[in-house]
Amino acid sequence: GQQLNQSPQSMFIQEGEDVSMNCTSSSIFNTWLWYKQEPGEGPVLLIALYKAGELTSNGRLTAQFGITRKDSFLNISASIPSDVGIYFCAGQLISNFGNEKLTFGTGTRLTIIP
Amino acid sequence: NAGVTQTPKFQVLKTGQSMTLQCAQDMNHEYMSWYRQDPGMGLRLIHYSVGAGITDQGEVPNGYNVSRSTTEDFPLRLLSAAPSQTSVYFCASSFTPSPGNTIYFGEGSWLTVV
Numbered sequence: 679g680q681q682l683n684q685s686p687q688s689m690f691i692q693e694g695e696d697v698s699m700n701c702t703s704s705s706i707f708n709t710w711l712w713y714k715q716e717p718g719e720g721p722v723l724l725i726a727l728y729k730a731g732e733l734t735s736n737g738r739l740t741a742q743f744g745i746t747r748k749d750s751f752l753n754i755s756a757s758i759p760s761d762v763g764i765y766f767c768a769g770q771l772i773s774n775f776g777n778e779k780l781t782f783g784t785g786t787r788l789t790i791i792p
Numbered sequence: 793n794a795g796v797t798q799t800p801k802f803q804v805l806k807t808g809q810s811m812t813l814q815c816a817q818d819m820n821h822e823y824m825s826w827y828r829q830d831p832g833m834g835l836r837l838i839h840y841s842v843g844a845g846i847t848d849q850g851e852v853p854n855g856y857n858v859s860r861s862t863t864e865d866f867p868l869r870l871l872s873a874a875p876s877q878t879s880v881y882f883c884a885s886s887f888t889p890s891p892g893n894t895i896y897f898g899e900g901s902w903l904t905v906v
Contacts, residue, residue, distance in 0.1 A: 785834055
């Protein structure tokens with residue numbers, strides 16, 4: 679199956695710092711998605727990207743769909759304590775049958791040091 | 793505001809036992825799916841359904857069965873539990889398998905097989 683490499687695996691930063699994480703794939707996707715998961719919860723969608731080269735912001739979050747359609751990054755500016763969690767990238771590919779398939783990255787665990 | 797509801801939240805099984813994880817959504821979504829989440833591996837697709845009466849296998853279907861008799865419900869059955877099935881299970885749903893349709897996740901079911 680498709681593989682998504684997400685890096686870094688974990689980050690320890692101080693409040694106020696900017697954060698950057700990325701995902702690369704061995705094959706192309708139609709859509710890139712970024713999710714955040716907090717302890718005991720399911721993933722929640724942060725940003726969806728639909729076109730190669732697209733740059734989208736959601737508050738302090740900015741994500742880009744790579745030109746090659748094989749990569750994406752997520753930036754968080756001026757981190758705050760509630761940013762703590764695990765961030766997942768996911769690539770979406772619509773099969774010939776019309777059903778969507780999501781392939782998830784392995785996650786980036788963000789910890790904010792007081 | 794129920795969204796995607798999973799039960800049970802926690803379960804301990806003995807090897808060889810069977811059980812069913814329940815998933816229900818009240819958003820009239822056509823597409824439903826089950827994922828498992830293991831440390832360092834992201835979420836992996838087990839089975840999915842594009843509508844009532846239609847199911848298909850995902851990336852890791854072995855040891856699991858599903859059925860979709862109604863639009864609302866998508867139970868996941870473990871026929872003979874094995875320790876390798878110890879994981880966190882997430883049910884998800886969306887309106888249609890079109891790119892960008894928001895995928896909603898349940899809160900997860902923590903399963904331990906001893």
